[in-house]
Amino acid sequence: MSTRILVADDSSTVRRLVAARLIADGHEVIEARDGEEALELALTERPSLVVLDKVMPKLDGFEVVRRLRENETTRDLPIVMLTERGSEEDVLGGLDLGVDEYMPKSFSPRELSARVARTLSRTSGSP
């Protein structure tokens, strides 16, 4: 059964790269262009995992995570965050909020795919 993944990034190039990789892995992908849209789609479309950029217009990635964690239906939603390379503040801030996995930019889509798979298997309780 394919899982639905929400990809949120203001760069259409990044969304396309990530979506193509995840679709090739057998997932269904929905896309959001900014933080507000990401939050709305996470609540309405009930994805199994979110790939979220830290820096986005309207609502930044941290605020999206915060609101998802405050909502009962999305409290445990697995989140993989795309962060700026070398930004310790991004990683620490996200850890505090409950982000499950990180991918610093610039990134390898193959590596992102592996991290998504690992997060999904970890959060679904599979060994």
Place this chain on the structure above:
Amino acid sequence: MTDPLAAAVICFASAVGLLVVFIVAVRLRARRRRRREQALRQLYEEAVARFLVLEGEEPLRAPSEHGGAGVFRSVVHDALLELAGRERDRLIQALEQAGTVGADIADLASRVRSTRRRAADALAVYPSELAREALLRCLDDEDIQTRLACARALAGLRAPELVEPVLAVAEASVDQSPGGVAEVLLTLARFEPSALAERLGESGSPALRRLLASVIGELRLAEGSGVLREVLASDDEELVARAARGLGQIGDAHDAPRLLALLEDRLRSPFVRAAAARSLGLIGDPSAIRALEWALREEDWWLAVRAARALAELGELGREALERAKLSEHAWVRSHVAAVLA
């Protein structure tokens, strides 16, 4: 006989009408162009994504659509900025095969400066071995931005033998374009971090050495710690301040005694001592608390504020020191502390 006023009004109205038609036509044309570019952009983004995911099953072709070359270049540029690893290398290879890199290499020899600059900037995003010779020749370009873009592109080729010519351009350009040189050093640091430390250890342009110290600190290059420590003995106060700041950013606790000595050295400028204070806060060594408490009493505003902020980062003991300073007999000490505790 025609009424001259009526004629003038008719002429004026016609001119306004023509102007409105012209403006509407221009805007419609611009809107059509934007839509076409958006559609092309989507097409090329999907093509690049498929190429990378399908791993050789679908080649990446150079665009043949009218006006597509610029959009394709922008899509590839954005993709390369985001990508790392094998996918990045494959995309660069595909650009070589599609002739994009070749076109940029040819443009490096253009007589038009903006064309050379654009080509150099593009090759800096997708550094290719094919461009090596052309980039080396362009290090002598009359345009400084082109020279720096070529240096960035050469730094991205990750070849040790190219470090020297790249740093030579950086040294020659640092006074005119410190920002451009910083970009070159940041690129070099990704692939040859030890080269920056080695160059800092040599004598040479003070401006370049200061920039090297800053870049090593900002990127927290641990391999640069040794040379930053050596540089603390320099007479160049600006260089010493940047080296002190860099050691704080790298965050090795073994550097606390050195930084403490710098903070307590009243022969040093307040600017240098302030940098040492800041770094002691970043490293978080409580043995610095007493010296920082003394520094709160300094009349130099910047040094005192830096000392106060460092104390605020040193946990409970640091906060206690600040609380004591709130009761100081000196008004300026109380105001520095109040600003930090607010």
